[in-house]
Amino acid sequence: MTFTVLANDNHCLLKKLTLETDRRAIMTHHVDYLVLGLGGMGSSALYHLSKRGLNVLGIEQFGAAHDRGSSHGETRIIRKAYFEHPNYIPLLQRAYELWHDLEQTSGKTLFNRCGLMVAGPAEGA
Numbered sequence: 148m149t150f151t152v153l154a155n156d157n158h159c160l161l162k163k164l165t166l167e168t169d170r171r172a173i174m175t176h177h178v179d180y181l182v183l184g185l186g187g188m189g190s191s192a193l194y195h196l197s198k199r200g201l202n203v204l205g206i207e208q209f210g211a212a213h214d215r216g217s218s219h220g221e222t223r224i225i226r227k228a229y230f231e232h233p234n235y236i237p238l239l240q241r242a243y244e245l246w247h248d249l250e251q252t253s254g255k256t257l258f259n260r261c262g263l264m265v266a267g268p269a270e271g272a
Contacts, residue, residue, distance in 0.1 A: 178204040186216035191245075226263060 182193045185207035193205040209215050225242065229235040246258040 178202050180204075181206070184208075185211075187218035224263075228263075 179201040180192075180196050180203045182189045182196075182203065182205040185193065185205045189205060189207070193203055196203045207213075213219070225239070227236060227239045227243075229239070250257050
C-alpha cells in the first residue's frame with residue numbers, strides 16, 4: 148500500500164511511504180494535527196495549520212494531484228448568492244479573501260472571476 152505523506156518541519160515535504168505486506172513500517176513522531184485526505188479541503192487545512200506554525204502531517208492514499216477526488220478538475224463554481232441561509236455569506240467572503248491570499252503567495256492565477264447568468268421559467272425563481 149502506498150501513501151503520499153506531506154509533513155512540515157519548517158517546510159513541506161512530499162514523501163512516498165510504501166508498506167509491504169510482509170513488513171511493518173513503524174514511525175514515532177509527534178504531530179499537533181493529522182489530516183487524512185489531501186484534496187481541496189484537506190490540503191487547505193494542512194496549509195493553514197502549517198502556516199500557524201503547528202506540526203502537521205497529511206496523508207493521501209492516491210498520491211499528489213490525482214484525479215480520484217470529489218473536487219478534482221479545472222473548473223468549479225463559487226457564488227455569494229446562497230438562498231439556503233444568510234450565515235453562508237461571511238464564509239464565502241472569507242473564501243474569496245483566502246483565494247486572493249493564495250494567489251499572492253503562489254504568484255499564480257488560481258481563481259478566474261467571471262459573471263453568472265441563471266435562466267429558467269419565471270415560476271422557478
